[in-house]
Amino acid sequence: MTLPILLFFVFAGIAVGGALSLIFAREPIHSALALILVMVALAVLYLLMGAGFISAVQIIVYAGAIMVLFVFVIMLLNAGVENRTQHSIMARWLGIPLAVFLIGDLAYWMARGAHALPLAERSGSLAAGPVSTQDLSLHLFQSYLFPFEITSILILIAVLGAVVLARREP
Amino acid sequence: MEFVSHHAILVVSVVKIAVLLFIVLTALAYLTWFERKVVAHIQSRLGPVFTGPHGLLQPLADGLKFMFKEDVTPPGADRFVYVLAPLLSFSLAITALALIPFGPGTISILGQQTPLAIAHVSLGLLFLFAITSIGVYGVALAGWSSNSKYPLLGGLRSSAQMISYEVSLTLSVVGVLLMAGSFDFDSIIQSQSGRWLGFIPRWNLIPQIVGFLCYFTAALAETNRAPFDLPEAESELVAGFHTEYSSFKFAMFFMAEYANMITVSCLATVLFLGGWLSPLSSSWHWAWYLPSLLLILGGLATIVDGIWKMRGLARVILPFMGVVLIAVGLLCTRPGVIGVVQGPFWFLLKVFFLLFFYVWARGTLPRLRYDQLMDFGWKLLLPVALANLVITSLVVLLVNR
């Protein structure tokens, strides 16, 4: 049990625990906090894989801005406690096993897909060293320049849309 | 000793963390004293004078007061979030200081060579911004969990202000990044070494003056300090997001605010003022004795002040403190210590000046109204930061051509 694998299990456990809290929490604000925890745990996992820049971007943008937006909306709308649904008995007895089957199935096929890769590529994490930001940005701005510009227009459209939608009628 | 040599890195890190924590917490406490004294003198009064000589025991009195107050939880408050908010604020504010280098090179602790920073991260700047961007949650959650109108509004306003100015804060720093070419604090400081015309230090303050001013203004707003402290001013909204907090939790918000101030000042020192670089030419060897000189002069002043002007117990304690200061000053002239002291000395001096500017701004400038504040952030500061970015990148491109 080397240090990277131990760290992986710790933060993977935190991520899964956060995801379970997200689903089973009764108040939306607790779900939001759980999701922030998941995002931070995932950022640490990205760091374990050597993608330092993406890890920092995840925390700054995803956990530090998008989730703040969620928290603001929850606070403004005073989203109350989730009520128990009047679900049918079949949903409970059939739903949970099917849910477990869904997760197990996905996990199994993902793991098998990984084994299909040649041996050298199966342990990609720390072996190759950290990603240099310069290389990543060269790739982003040379091969993916057009999508970059398109996403900037997309953000502009989103900002305009949000402002127009959320405006109170005079 | 076997344990120490096997896990040397761990033990050394713990030692560094303990030292830094002790220094920062003491600095926090005396920053409050410093602020009260300076603001008082700006307002033609004296500030704390009764608690100890020159009011120096005021932070201790405040600390004791906070500990003995009753800890009230408002009814209907969400307990978990109510306790989490000040913890989050305070721990994030202190954590950011782990990334900052206080001096050059490496020193040897317990036989292990270690840099003068708790964590040397190659993407240091980016992670520091990551830590400060999560700090918004402390404020927002505090406002929400108090289950009361005023804290909720204060918390929402305060966190909206923080995220607005965070954009300008980050953009104003990109000019420095372009010039240094790296996120690593050590590289940024190294890129500021050397001189123009032989005597002007090559700090980023001069080419990036606009960036520095934007950064400092955005930092004032980000840390909810005057003149941007509407959400927590006493005459507005009761006390903003920390209205319903008492005793130790309130003290944690209080400490978090000052810790944020210290962090932001340290960051400004690293990015714009050349970090631990000395402004004096390195061929002036007498400059190496400046730390000792300052400490000895301070010690002498304390002794004179204690014997001449004080009565009672202070007449004994102050000269004793003065003697201690002189002893430390003499210690800093020893050949092993004098090299190590230089970097942190200049760093702390610059941070001190920036903190003085912070306190000066609080004592002098009138408060901005909330809509003026948001207008300023989005309509003036952000375009200026963007313009700085564009012009800097143009100049860097042309110079490197």
Add this chain to the structure above:
Amino acid sequence: MNGIPLSYFLVLSAILFGLGVLGFIFKRNIITIFMCIELMLNAVNLAFIAFSRALGQFDGLVFVFFVIVVAAAEAAVGLAIVLLISRNRRSLNIENVDEMKS
């Protein structure tokens, strides 16, 4: 092999994605459903980065960058719509907003 095997990351990604789907189907508060969508996006990001590092290419990292950006845009517009719904229907329960006629 002194790294973490790729399959570990992929299994974690699958588990998180599955939990996201679960939350999406079973929860009734619109904002919580939205957060489960974000959880699914995060799980997919993890898979992207894992593969990118395993194959030694940068494309996965660039994709993750774009996913984060698009998620930001989507969250902004989506939450604006949620605000409108709560203003008009006075409720955040999806069982109350499943008809076109209010």
